[in-house]
Amino acid sequence: MNLNSRTLALLISLAVALVLTAFLALASYFSSQGLIVALAFVFISCFLLIHFSYEALVFREVKNVYSSIEKIKRQEYKKAESRSLFTSDPLTKIKDEIYQITEKKQKEIDELRHLQVMRREFLADVSHELKTPIFAAQGFIHTLLDGAVDDPNVRDKFLEKAAKSLDGLDALVQDLISISQFEKGVVTMQKRNFDVVLLVREVFELLEQKAASQHIKLHLDLNPDHKIMLYADRNRIRQVFINLVDNAIKYGRKNGNIWISFVEGKKKYTISVKDDGKGIAQEHINRIFERFYRIDKSRSRDTSSTGLGLAICKHIVEAHRSFIAVKSEVGKGSTLQFKLSKAKY
Secondary structure (H helix, E strand, O other), X not given: OOEOHXXXXXXXXXXXXXXHHHHHHHHHHOOHHHHHHHHHHHHHHHHHHHHHHHHHHHHHHHHHHHHHHHHHHOOOHHHHOOOOOEOOHHHHHHHHHHHHHHHHHHHHHHHHHHHHHHHHHHHHHHHHHHHHHHHHHHHHHHHHHXXXXXXXXXHHHHHHHHHHHHHHHHHHHHHHHHHHHHHHOOOOOOOEEEEHHHHHHHHHHHHHHHHHHOOOEEEEOOOOOOXXXXXXXXXXXXXHHHHHHHHHHHOOOOOOEEEEEEEEXXXXXXXXXXXXXXXXXXXXXXXXXXXXXXXXXXXXXXXXXXXXXXXXXXXXXXXXXOOOEEEEEOOOEEEEEEEEEEOOO
């Protein structure tokens, strides 16, 4: 049973009173030497009682605080709260505040360490992604400078390849700028009413050649004359559809399919991009929206991709106050869903 400071003070006072009463009652029977011995006994008794109270109320609580802080540093949060025989309300309050501050600071330190690891990984990824197109363009240009420029066929071929590498580099830089702006919250969505069916058909026309090269068919699960009006940033949503469909083509299977469908809700439409491709293992689903994250590390790098498409999609959808949900099964394909608001009139 815990005792607060008032209860402990009452017990000590009662003990001192009993000792003094006993001393006064027996004082007439003591000799001068007996009185000295009795006084020494009373002094020692009072000293021990007061010392014990300080030990219980102050020193032991301080020791508990230090012990808990050490456990918090070791991330043993459940073990950090220790109980003592006696408690003092002000000390308990101070102790609890110290626990909270220490736990908060320790979590901030852990988060900073995690961010530091992520920063190192991001810098390594960016360096790798920048290095590939730069070295490629550099190699083509140096080859031309070394004399190949005199051959028209070689010159045109190498200039075209150098231009393609630099275009890829420009796309990467633009995607990095976009992500940086989204994370800083400086991007404003230019929302307006638009027909998303026309937008999807526009995206299909843009990517149909790439899909055909993989023998993949693109499907829009709607009647030909159907019209769906949404209220969103058309250009940004176009970017989302391009990235999602392009990613589905990239990880699809030959003679496969990609479907885009819409389910009407009370205030929003649920939009699904589904494929019957390779699928995603469960351990990767929560990480596919990370920058430069690749499911298959051994897969050769697609020079047409910056590795930032899904990360940008996530930021754009979240800027529309929604989120992307992923359902996938290995060998059976994947479905990515998000919601957008209906048109406002």
